[in-house]
Each structure stands twice: as structure tokens, then as C-alpha cells.
Amino acid sequence: MIKAILASVSASMVLMACTHAPNIAGDASPINTVNMSETAKTLASDEFLGRAPGTEGETLTVDYLIKRFTELGLEPGGRDGAWTDPVTLNHSVITEARTLSVSQDGAAIDMVQGRDIEISSANPRDIIRIEDAPVVFVGFGVSAPEREWDDFGTIDLKGKVALFLVNDPDFGVTDDHPVSNVFGGRRMTYYGRWAYKFEEAARRGAVAALVVHETKAAGYGWNVAASSPGENYAVAGKGSAKASVDLQGWLHEDMARQWVERAGYDLGALRTAARQRDFTAFTLGDLRFNADLALTVETVESQNVLGKITGATRPDETIMLSGHWDAYGVGEPDERGRVVRPGANDDALGLAGIMEIARNLKAAPPLERTVVFAAWTAEESGLLGSEAYAQDPIYPLETTVANFTLDILQTAGPARDVIQVGEGQSDLEELMAMTAAAQGRVISPEGLPENGLFFRADHFSLARRGVPVLLIMGIAGGSDLEVGGREAGDAWVKDYIDNRYHNQNDVWDAEWDLRGAAQDVELFLDMTRELGNSTAWPELKPTSEFKGLRDASAASRK
Missing domain, CATH: 3.50.30.30 (Glucose Oxidase; domain 1)
Structure with missing residues (x-):
């Protein structure tokens, strides 16, 4: 099946390679880094109280996401025309x-x-x-x-x-x-x-x-x-x-x-x-x-937030782009007296990238397949929002083409590569390599494969049920940065994990250089466009633990 996918996209990839210079300066990217920064800044502000499920912070967050999805021109993606899908915790x-x-x-x-x-x-x-x-x-x-x-x-x-x-x-x-x-x-x-x-x-x-x-x-x-x-x-x-x-x-x-x-x-x-x-x-x-x-x-009533762009000719075939809206809420004061754990990068910035993909797709005619945009709840509590969805999906998992998840993006500038998380899972890996090549980039293996990041983000709730997935996570290993190379990329990862991960220091920063994050977001945008107008179905590799599950539903995709 990968041959069919690559054959269907190779011509457009060549065209992209000719029309897109490597995204070094960032000015050629359709992804607006100012938009991304402002979205992350808003979601990570103290007003949102760390976005914990079942709190006032959730109410503010869900209202904001619905407002933004509406402004982007998306349709409600929940059941019966709703923007949200309830998750009882x-x-x-x-x-x-x-x-x-x-x-x-x-x-x-x-x-x-x-x-x-x-x-x-x-x-x-x-x-x-x-x-x-x-x-x-x-x-x-x-x-x-x-x-x-x-x-x-x-x-x-x-x-x-x-x-x-x-x-x-x-x-x-x-x-x-x-x-x-x-x-x-x-x-x-x-x-x-x-x-x-x-x-x-x-x-x-x-x-x-x-x-x-x-x-x-x-x-x-x-x-x-x-x-x-x-x-x-x-x-x-x-x-x-x-x-x-x-x-x-x-x-x-x-x-x-x-x-x-x-x-x-x-x-x-x-x-x-x-x-x-x-x-x-x-x-x-x-x-x-x-x-x-x-x-x-206590019983907590929380919400996943979903929007969609209905496919023009094959609306029952679905591509999903997702991130999580929750963070760690309010905790004990740190040494500076701060109690809000704002999750600016984890994962307000990922959601900002999802919104930029939605903005770009809405600016063009709809793809043949439906694109769903999901903002999950309770990721930090054990991937629970995506797990609740996967147990009772709105869009059948058998005909979900792929899930692309953004969860923590590197903020240190343009990179020569994109980090592959969870190698050996699906045909999407070859498609990602081709798409990255059109950007002038290469695929690098995880620098920290021992951390098991493939199992630590929301895509895994779908992956374990046989859906082909890809995750971009900035802490999977140091990127080969345009300025400073791999050493600088490793230093960024170490600083984030040691000083910011899951605590009060994960704040919005005006000094973020989001051009590298924009490269990664654009990668998923381009892959969504290619799969969205393709008739091919990515398959799981023999090395995937979940291949048997996907194979069992093959008849649904004929």
C-alpha cells in the first residue's frame, strides 16, 4: 500500500520541492508564527488557571476553543452537531x-x-x-x-x-x-x-x-x-x-x-x-x-472539543489532527510564589499549530476526505480524553485514515530535520520522509527512544486500536538546528525537561523562535493535503504491535 501512497503523491511532492525553498528564514511558510504565539499566550495565561479538567479553567478553555474553531470556519465535529463530546471522569x-x-x-x-x-x-x-x-x-x-x-x-x-x-x-x-x-x-x-x-x-x-x-x-x-x-x-x-x-x-x-x-x-x-x-x-x-x-x-464532567471540514467526495473517510487542551491546573506555590502550571508548550502551542492547519485548509477548497480537529481533555491524567473517544468513537476507527498529533514543539528555531517518534509503526513514516524532503529536511531517529514517548501522547489511544498515527514531540531528541546544530537542539531538550516540563515554568515566552515549530506544523499540513485527496490507505508495518487489529478491519476500507 505504501507504493500506492507514494505514487499518488510523488508528483505533488516534486512540485512542492520546486516551489518551497527550505524553510530556513520562515518567511515562505504558510504557517503564521505570530498566530501560534498569540494562541499559546492566551491559553497559557493565568486567566485560564492551568486548564485543569472539571474546573473553571476548563470552562474558559472550552469556550475559547469553540470560539476559535467557529472563527476558523470549522463545522462542529461532535455528536448531533455539537462542538463538544462529554468525558465523565x-x-x-x-x-x-x-x-x-x-x-x-x-x-x-x-x-x-x-x-x-x-x-x-x-x-x-x-x-x-x-x-x-x-x-x-x-x-x-x-x-x-x-x-x-x-x-x-x-x-x-x-x-x-x-x-x-x-x-x-x-x-x-x-x-x-x-x-x-x-x-x-x-x-x-x-x-x-x-x-x-x-x-x-x-x-x-x-x-x-x-x-x-x-x-x-x-x-x-x-x-x-x-x-x-x-x-x-x-x-x-x-x-x-x-x-x-x-x-x-x-x-x-x-x-x-x-x-x-x-x-x-x-x-x-x-x-x-x-x-x-x-x-x-x-x-x-x-x-x-x-x-x-x-x-x-468526585465525578468530573469534562469535554473533548471537536471541529471538522467535511470531505467533498468521501466524507466517511477521516483524517484527524489533534492535541490536548488540558494542563496541570493550580498547584503548590513554587519558589517565586506561582501556583498556575500553565502548559504553554505542553500543549497550548500544539493546539496553536492545529489551528494554523485548520486555517490553511479552510482557505482552499475542501479535500476529498473529512478532516477532524480534536482538542482532547485529560491527557495529563493518562490520555483519558482520547481514550474515552477511542472507546466510543464518533468517526469509525476502521475508516480513520490517520491521526496526526502535536504535543510539545521545539521553540529554538529552524531545523534541518524532523524527529521520528515510534519508528516501525506504519507507512506514514515513508510519506513523512518524502514530505520532509520537499521542505529540504531529513528524518532523524529519536534521540531519547528509552523515554517511550510513542506511548505518552494522545495518538496512542488510537494507535493501540490499529489506527496509523504520527506524533511530533519536541522532546523526542535534539533537532539539528540551523544555528548550533544537534548540540543546540539537545541543550533545548535538556532545558525544557529539567526546568519547564509539567511545572510553573512552562510559560509563554516572547523570545520563542517558532520557525522550527512552523516547519513541523507545515509538515502535517502537507501530509493532510496529500492523504486528503488520495484513495490510498496507510498500512501498519509487520513490526507494529497493533498490525493485527488494523488487518482485521481491512474489509471496511475496500
């Missing part, structure tokens, strides 16, 4: 930890939420008690028959606490290690993602699932992992969440070391053992976990 907060400890032979280690452990619950209950639950070390917690890997063996997790290592078994090993590249090598697979580990623990009946935090293997520091201690959101209602453990979260590495030492083991030795094919889960001595927690639970 269960929001729980641990308000008191009367007991939070682990013990061995009667000697207890008490833990402090946010310092030693970060736990929350996706179950809507106001009291959670776990008494003397055995702790089982499950290694990386992977059950992957296709890789001949099973960490669980015959152990029964019912009523127990599952203790996981983060990432994949082959993360960080040398090339000569027996398990080198059994999974993704440096690139995290879904087995390495904490969401998979929680799901697997729940499926096996555990009462709690804890992942030992390691900064390099997780892709972010403890400050990020524990940024909202005790707080959890989950999609509510029938057919929503998979069954969940009572408690889930992170265990600080220092505390994990104390746990295993109390049980008579060494954490480093356990990591080494867990990287062997013959490893199987085992109970950590007589270690027992105890928790007596009080929670407040």
Missing part, C-alpha cells in the same frame, strides 16, 4: 495516609507520600485498606510470548503487591548481553511503559502495583513522577477503564532499596537477575505492605 485524591508502611518480622518502615512513594487510585472509593499484603518482585513484569519472555511464571498475584522495574529487560544492557535487543534496545516498547505494568498487575488480581523509579529508565525525574501525589483520574462508566488495582504508582529508588534490603536482597542484584530469560517472579521474604488511606472522590 472519576477524580480521586488521597487526603490522609493513616497508615503507609512496609514491614518485615514486625519492624516497619513508614513512608511519606510524595517523598518515598507516589500512589493513587483509579477506583472510586473513599477508603482503601490493604493489610499485610505480601510483596512480589515481578522484575520488569513482562508477559510477551512472541519474544519467548514471561516474568510471572506460575505465581499467583491475587491480593498481593506487585513490585516492578521500569522500562524493558534489555534497557541499558551492553550489546553483548544475552537479552540485547530482545525488546526495543534503547527504544522502549509498550512492555516498558508503566501503564502496561499496571494493567498486567490488575489482570492478575494484584491489589497494588508499584514501579521502582529510575530517572534514566523512566525518562524523567522523581519531581515529575511525584508532581501530583495522591491524585488520579480515570474514565468513568460502563466499558471504560480496565479493572484497576486498588493502588498504583511509583516507589522512590531509595525506598525500594530499603524494601529489598529488609527482605534480604540487593536491588542491583535483582535488576541483574530480572534481565535473564529464566527469571520468574517471587515473593520478597516476609515483606508485608500496609495502607489505610482516606480519599475524596
Whole structure:
């Protein structure tokens, strides 16, 4: 199928290459960086209160998005002609930890939420008690028959606490290690993602699932992992969440070391053992976990916001462009007394790019296929807005041609490349390379594949159901910048992750150089135009974990 796609677009790509000089100065781009900056500035202002779901900040944000979509000339994209699609969430907060400890032979280690452990619950209950639950070390917690890997063996997790290592078994090993590249090598697979580990623990009946935090293997520091201690959101209602453990979260590495030492083991030795094919889960001595927690639970009514441009000849075939409108709301004051976590880049700037694509498409005759523009809620709470949509889609996933997601754009200027996130997933990757070449750019692999970014943005809710997707995320690796090269690109990524990611410093900045962001937005614009007037359907690659799901619906696309 990729040959059909490339054949259908090659002529226009050649034309683009002739008429578009490489977007170095930015003045040839149809993407207006002033518009993008002003949109991000508005959404990230204190007036919007950090855009948390279910708050006054949501009301202001949704009203603003509807106003902007209307001004852009979009049609309402929700059900029955509405601009919004409701998402009901269960929001729980641990308000008191009367007991939070682990013990061995009667000697207890008490833990402090946010310092030693970060736990929350996706179950809507106001009291959670776990008494003397055995702790089982499950290694990386992977059950992957296709890789001949099973960490669980015959152990029964019912009523127990599952203790996981983060990432994949082959993360960080040398090339000569027996398990080198059994999974993704440096690139995290879904087995390495904490969401998979929680799901697997729940499926096996555990009462709690804890992942030992390691900064390099997780892709972010403890400050990020524990940024909202005790707080959890989950999609509510029938057919929503998979069954969940009572408690889930992170265990600080220092505390994990104390746990295993109390049980008579060494954490480093356990990591080494867990990287062997013959490893199987085992109970950590007589270690027992105890928790007596009080929670407040509320139902939050939130909204996805959707607009569309109906296709001229094949309106039932859909291309989706999306970003998330939520950020982290209001938190504890930082050292400067700021309480609003504004999410200027994550993801107000991504939504600004989506709006620029919409503006350009509306300035021309409609494409043959329908284009849907989605602003998701509750991404920062676990991709919940997009997950709710994927469970009950408005536009059938079988005939969704592709999803393009913008989530964090680099603000350091023009780049010679675009970073590929999640290599080996679909034919869209070849189309992206051709489209980038027409801009005078090349594709570069993820600089930080171990961070598992393919599983950490809203496109994944559709990807895991077989929809071809592409994500542009500025922190996937340092771009090869026109000024300063890869070194400058890496420095931008490090500064953003270390100093701005998910905190009060992610603010709008008048000094942003958005020409590189405009290149990436224009890339998705051009790809949307090409696919929008094509009859081809991108296919998933044999290396995609989700190929079977897409293949099963092939008859819907004939």
C-alpha cells in the first residue's frame, strides 16, 4: 500500500520541492508564527488557571476553543452537531495516609507520600485498606510470548503487591548481553511503559502495583513522577477503564532499596537477575505492605472539543489532527510564589499549530476526505480524553485514515530535520520522509527512544486500536538546528525537561523562535493535503504491535 501512497503523491511532492525553498528564514511558510504565539499566550495565561479538567479553567478553555474553531470556519465535529463530546471522569485524591508502611518480622518502615512513594487510585472509593499484603518482585513484569519472555511464571498475584522495574529487560544492557535487543534496545516498547505494568498487575488480581523509579529508565525525574501525589483520574462508566488495582504508582529508588534490603536482597542484584530469560517472579521474604488511606472522590464532567471540514467526495473517510487542551491546573506555590502550571508548550502551542492547519485548509477548497480537529481533555491524567473517544468513537476507527498529533514543539528555531517518534509503526513514516524532503529536511531517529514517548501522547489511544498515527514531540531528541546544530537542539531538550516540563515554568515566552515549530506544523499540513485527496490507505508495518487489529478491519476500507 505504501507504493500506492507514494505514487499518488510523488508528483505533488516534486512540485512542492520546486516551489518551497527550505524553510530556513520562515518567511515562505504558510504557517503564521505570530498566530501560534498569540494562541499559546492566551491559553497559557493565568486567566485560564492551568486548564485543569472539571474546573473553571476548563470552562474558559472550552469556550475559547469553540470560539476559535467557529472563527476558523470549522463545522462542529461532535455528536448531533455539537462542538463538544462529554468525558465523565472519576477524580480521586488521597487526603490522609493513616497508615503507609512496609514491614518485615514486625519492624516497619513508614513512608511519606510524595517523598518515598507516589500512589493513587483509579477506583472510586473513599477508603482503601490493604493489610499485610505480601510483596512480589515481578522484575520488569513482562508477559510477551512472541519474544519467548514471561516474568510471572506460575505465581499467583491475587491480593498481593506487585513490585516492578521500569522500562524493558534489555534497557541499558551492553550489546553483548544475552537479552540485547530482545525488546526495543534503547527504544522502549509498550512492555516498558508503566501503564502496561499496571494493567498486567490488575489482570492478575494484584491489589497494588508499584514501579521502582529510575530517572534514566523512566525518562524523567522523581519531581515529575511525584508532581501530583495522591491524585488520579480515570474514565468513568460502563466499558471504560480496565479493572484497576486498588493502588498504583511509583516507589522512590531509595525506598525500594530499603524494601529489598529488609527482605534480604540487593536491588542491583535483582535488576541483574530480572534481565535473564529464566527469571520468574517471587515473593520478597516476609515483606508485608500496609495502607489505610482516606480519599475524596468526585465525578468530573469534562469535554473533548471537536471541529471538522467535511470531505467533498468521501466524507466517511477521516483524517484527524489533534492535541490536548488540558494542563496541570493550580498547584503548590513554587519558589517565586506561582501556583498556575500553565502548559504553554505542553500543549497550548500544539493546539496553536492545529489551528494554523485548520486555517490553511479552510482557505482552499475542501479535500476529498473529512478532516477532524480534536482538542482532547485529560491527557495529563493518562490520555483519558482520547481514550474515552477511542472507546466510543464518533468517526469509525476502521475508516480513520490517520491521526496526526502535536504535543510539545521545539521553540529554538529552524531545523534541518524532523524527529521520528515510534519508528516501525506504519507507512506514514515513508510519506513523512518524502514530505520532509520537499521542505529540504531529513528524518532523524529519536534521540531519547528509552523515554517511550510513542506511548505518552494522545495518538496512542488510537494507535493501540490499529489506527496509523504520527506524533511530533519536541522532546523526542535534539533537532539539528540551523544555528548550533544537534548540540543546540539537545541543550533545548535538556532545558525544557529539567526546568519547564509539567511545572510553573512552562510559560509563554516572547523570545520563542517558532520557525522550527512552523516547519513541523507545515509538515502535517502537507501530509493532510496529500492523504486528503488520495484513495490510498496507510498500512501498519509487520513490526507494529497493533498490525493485527488494523488487518482485521481491512474489509471496511475496500
